[in-house]
Amino acid sequence: xxxxxxVDLLLAIIGGAVRVGTxxxxxxxxxxxxxxxxxxxxxxxxxxxxxxxxxFGGSYLTGSPWLGxxxxxxxxxxxxxxxxxxxxxxxxxxxxxxxALMLLGAGLAFYFGKPLIQPQAAQIPSLALGAWSSSPQxxxxxxxxxxxxxxxxxxxxxxxxxxxxxxxxxxxxxxDSSDAARALGYSVNGVRIAATCAxxxxxxxxxxxxxxxxxGSWNEGLSSGQGLIAVALVIFARWSPVRCLLxxxxxxxxxxxxxxxxxxxxxxGYYLYNAMPYALTLAILIATCSPKxxxxxxxxxxxxxx
Amino acid sequence: xxxxxxxxxxxxxxxxPTLALAGALLLFGLFVAxxxxxxxxxxxxxxxxxxxxxxSWQNTLQRAAPLMLTALAVALPARAGLTVIGGEGALVLGxxxxxxxxxVTGLPGNWVGSLMVLIAAAVAGAVWVALAGALRQxxxxxxxxxxxxxxxxxxxxxxxxxxxxxxxPASLNKPSTRPLDEALRIGPxxxxxxxxxxxxxxHWGLVWGLALxxxxxxxxxxxxxxxxxxxxxxxxxxxRLVGLPTDRLIVVACAAGGACAGLAGxxxxxxxxxxxxxxxxxxxxxxxxxxxxxxxxxxxxxxPVAILFGGFGAAGSLLQRRLELPDASVLVLQGFAxxxxxxxxxLRGKLFGWPMPSVLKLRLTPVVKGSAA
Numbered sequence: 001x002x003x004x005x006x007v008d009l010l011l012a013i014i015g016g017a018v019r020v021g022t023x024x025x026x027x028x029x030x031x032x033x034x035x036x037x038x039x040x041x042x043x044x045x046x047x048x049x050x051x052x053x054x055x056f057g058g059s060y061l062t063g064s065p066w067l068g069x070x071x072x073x074x075x076x077x078x079x080x081x082x083x084x085x086x087x088x089x090x091x092x093x094x095x096x097x098x099x100a101l102m103l104l105g106a107g108l109a110f111y112f113g114k115p116l117i118q119p120q121a122a123q124i125p126s127l128a129l130g131a132w133s134s135s136p137q138x139x140x141x142x143x144x145x146x147x148x149x150x151x152x153x154x155x156x157x158x159x160x161x162x163x164x165x166x167x168x169x170x171x172x173x174x175x176d177s178s179d180a181a182r183a184l185g186y187s188v189n190g191v192r193i194a195a196t197c198a199x200x201x202x203x204x205x206x207x208x209x210x211x212x213x214x215x216g217s218w219n220e221g222l223s224s225g226q227g228l229i230a231v232a233l234v235i236f237a238r239w240s241p242v243r244c245l246l247x248x249x250x251x252x253x254x255x256x257x258x259x260x261x262x263x264x265x266x267x268x269g270y271y272l273y274n275a276m277p278y279a280l281t282l283a284i285l286i287a288t289c290s291p292k293x294x295x296x297x298x299x300x301x302x303x304x305x306x
Numbered sequence: 307x308x309x310x311x312x313x314x315x316x317x318x319x320x321x322x323p324t325l326a327l328a329g330a331l332l333l334f335g336l337f338v339a340x341x342x343x344x345x346x347x348x349x350x351x352x353x354x355x356x357x358x359x360x361x362s363w364q365n366t367l368q369r370a371a372p373l374m375l376t377a378l379a380v381a382l383p384a385r386a387g388l389t390v391i392g393g394e395g396a397l398v399l400g401x402x403x404x405x406x407x408x409x410v411t412g413l414p415g416n417w418v419g420s421l422m423v424l425i426a427a428a429v430a431g432a433v434w435v436a437l438a439g440a441l442r443q444x445x446x447x448x449x450x451x452x453x454x455x456x457x458x459x460x461x462x463x464x465x466x467x468x469x470x471x472x473x474x475p476a477s478l479n480k481p482s483t484r485p486l487d488e489a490l491r492i493g494p495x496x497x498x499x500x501x502x503x504x505x506x507x508x509h510w511g512l513v514w515g516l517a518l519x520x521x522x523x524x525x526x527x528x529x530x531x532x533x534x535x536x537x538x539x540x541x542x543x544x545x546r547l548v549g550l551p552t553d554r555l556i557v558v559a560c561a562a563g564g565a566c567a568g569l570a571g572x573x574x575x576x577x578x579x580x581x582x583x584x585x586x587x588x589x590x591x592x593x594x595x596x597x598x599x600x601x602x603x604x605x606x607x608x609x610p611v612a613i614l615f616g617g618f619g620a621a622g623s624l625l626q627r628r629l630e631l632p633d634a635s636v637l638v639l640q641g642f643a644x645x646x647x648x649x650x651x652x653l654r655g656k657l658f659g660w661p662m663p664s665v666l667k668l669r670l671t672p673v674v675k676g677s678a679a
Contacts, residue, residue, distance in 0.1 A: 042450065086645065089652035095389050095450050096599065097648055103592060104641025110634030225458045232451050271469070275462030278455045282447075285455075291446035 008137055009264050015141030016256020017249045018148055019214045023048065023223075024255075025151040025248035026206030027230030028237065029158060030199035032244050034080075035234055036162065037195035038175035038188075038301035042098025043083050044203045045227030046105020051076040051207030053113040056218040060121035065212050068121065069147070072208035073201040079105055080200020084193035109220075116218045124213045145213045147205060151245070154202065158241040171195050175299030203227070225278060232281045236288055238297035254280050314658050319607075322653060323600050326646035327614075333646075334639045343629045352639075355624035356617025363504040367512050368578070370616030372397070374515030374608055375570035376594025378522055379435060381603040382563035385526060386556045387539035389450045390438050393567040394591025395457030396431035398464040400568025403430035404575045405483040405582035406472060408490070415489035423490055424572045431568015432561040434460060439560030443553040449560075461587060468582055482583035492577035509577035511570075516609055518566055523605035535559055567591060589637075593619070596644050615640070 027044050034041045041047075054075035059068025083101050087094045127149070130142030162168040173181045174191040181188050210226075211218045229251060237243035258273030288295060331352075335345030356366050376393040383390040404427040413419035438453035469481040494507040526532040538545040538555050546552050570590065575582055597615055601607035622636040 082645070086648055089649060091651050091654065092648050093389075097645075099389075099391060099450070099595060100599075100641065100644035100648055103596065103637070103644055107634055107637030107639075107641040111632050111638050114632040114634070225454070228451065228454050228458075232455070235448075269466065269470075271462045271466040275459050278458045278462070282452060282455045282459070285447045285452060286441060286445050289446040289448075291444060 005264050009260055011137050011141040012260035012263055013253050013256050015143075016260055017253035018144055019252065020255040021248040021250075021252020022145050022148045022151060022209045022213070023206035023226055024230045024233060024251050025148070025155070025245060026209065027203045027227050028233045028244040028248055029151065029154055029241055030076075030080075030201070030203035030206070031231050031234045032199075032237070032239055032241055033158065033171070033202065034196045034199035035302055036175045036239060036299055037171045037192045038178065038299055039084075039087055039094045039192050039196060040098065040231070040302060041080060041083050041101075041196055041199060042095060042228065042231060043079070043101025043105065044098075044200070044231055045223065045225065046102040046109075047076045047079045047200050047203045048105075048207045048210065048223045048227035048230075050079055050105040050109045051204035052211040052222050053109040053116065053207075053218055055204070055208035056121050056211035057112070057116055059123075059212055060116060060119055063122055065122045065124045068212055069124065069205060069208040072211075073204040076204020076207060077197050077201035080203070081193065081197045083200070084196035087196075088189040088193060113218055113220070117220075120217075121212065123216055124209070126213070145209060147209050147213065150205070155241045155245040162241070172299070175301055178301055203230075206230070229277055229281050232285055235295065235298075236281075236284045238288075238295060239299065240297065251277055251280070318654060318657050319602060319604075321657060322650045323602070323611075323647060325653075326650040327600070327643060329646040329650075330639060330642040333642050334635075337638065337642075338629070338631065338635075341631065343631065348625060348629060348631070351624050351628055352618060352621045355621025356614075360502050360504045360506060362617075362620055364506040364508055365620035366613060366617040367505070367508045368616075369619045370609070370612040371509070371511035371515040372570040372574055372590045373594050373597050373612040373616050374519055375566040375573075376591045377597035377601065377608045377612055378518060378594075378605065379431070379563040379567035379570075379591070380595050380598035381601065381605060381608065382522060382559045382566070383435070383439065383449070383556075384598065384603040385539045386535050386559040387542055388439060388442065388556060388560065390435060390453045390560055390563065391450060391595050392435045392438055392453030392457050392460075392564065392591075393570075393594045394587075394589070395453070395460030396434045396564045396567035397571035397574070397591050398586055399434050399460045400427035400431040400571030401575045401579075401582045401586045402464050402467055402472075402483075402571075403427050403568070404572035405486060406467070408484070408487060409472060413487070413490060415487060419487075419490045420492060420576065423486070423576060424492075424569060427572025427575075428565040428569045431571065432565035435564025435567065436557050436561035439557045443556055457591070464582070464587070465584070468584070472582075474581065477581070477583070480583055480585075482581040485581040486576055490576065491580060492573060509573070511573035511577050514569065514573060515612070518569075519605045519608050522562075522566075526605065531555075567594070570594075593640060596640055596647075599644065600647050 027048055031044055051072040055068040055072030058071030059065045083097055086092055086097045125146050126143045127146055128143050130139040133139055162172055170186055170191055174188050178188040210222055233247040237247045255277045257276055261273060335349060338345045338348040355362055376397060379393040379396060380391060404423045407423050407426040413422055434456055438449045438456055441447040441452050442449040468483055472483045473481050474484040492510050494509050496505055534550045535555050538550060538552050542552055574586055579585055593615055597611050601611045618636055618639060622633055625631045625635055626633050
């Protein structure tokens, strides 16, 4: 490859980091909120697929992408509410419920999404941050999903909220010591259901980003494990919303390598490059986890860190 | 409250899943009704398509065979206390290994060769799932997440090899590996069986599935090794205190489960598809998770549950044809069933001891006391 090709590749990866990373960002923020309250929701994978379908359908029917985004968030919250309620029953494990939700979310999305495979829906607008440049590569790399700044603000807002607001502290207390929360008169299950539900709403925005921005259509293979990767990212980010942001961008970049290489003409090993994010997630989990101690920053009541 | 009787627990183990499935079917009916279709007709078609005639029985049993094996891939680690859901990945890698063995070595063209490709499939699946168990024991990585990630990596590897280095140039529209040699394929249980009989052309995979469920059941119930595995699953700390090799037992359980799922992939290639291609990525691993949960990870209960869900799968196309429901309606039914199964788990131990409404309690107290004595 020539020097120019390298620059193009780099730009494509940077642009891709934001484009591919936005759904990761929302799902990992949603999962971060859920896990802070002491529950793990593996079902966000199902939430992502389902909300992507609902978001696309909403935009298609109303003609407004933002109504689609809202519908996606609400549908995510609804599915997550089911998770929250089920897990509040005695002897129901959050991991098993997550698996059930993964299957249910995908099933419902494929069922209702059948008529949505062909049509086009109004897309989320992009912000042309690269308008100052004359190079089309720079322009396309810096044309950014309008949801991304929302996610950016949300990450910092959540980081601040966990430390400085009553609600943030209550969620963290439910996640670190259910006894303490109970002693102060809070319903642990109530807090967890609320946190899971809100987390589902945030993850649903990630679904809208998938179907209404990039790749920007609805099909049954739209999410293959991005939701799950985002769940794993929260461990890597050690339950900090700001680190979730960095991790999501890193993973967006890794996920963009395959398509970026393809766009500059490298086609061999297409599937292997696409598997990079999964392999990277696994490698990071292996590096950050340890059987001897629980991970620093992990909510004490969380099963995944035990 | 009446005292628990010895027959309460086993009866509950049958009643609760039945209740859950009934609930799921009821909700599914409502769902169908919302789509403007008759729920009665949907239920009828569901059972007709699954168990209505000889042809549907063949279809059902064909589908149940791999489900038994992928369910074992969840049940075995679950008995050791792990939630491993890597069945889908182990299945596709097993299929790849089965189709791939003839690429690397010549094989005898008889049952020995058949056995060798199946063993290759089982080994590939075993290694893959054992990896998830090993990572959890030695690195503390959550096994549910790692097994799912490994599943996606397995599917990527599968597609890479099937569409790249191992692609048969003759497969134009649908990239496939070279078809398995005629002599290595697995045939029907009854050679030349009449398609009018309910066993018809059902292949040997069903026998493998049933046999492995029985073997695993016997192993867990009647061997010291199986017993130690259940101790580990019940309380890993206690198991370590009494000196059981916890890590090794867990990895062995994962490997055995993975071997079953890998074998399922091998059988699908050797008996159904004859080559490895994208048709194998059909969610059999995911349905296996549901089967195992409905069977409460009990190998004796897996075959009937697998036949039931195999049947629902078989009825899917009938629902699609006759009621014009999307083919994903079976997935929706499965999702409902999963949710209901988990929800009814909360009723365990309460089914025979409902806290009675106080009005009833006043009136019935003497009687209840008498019966409990």
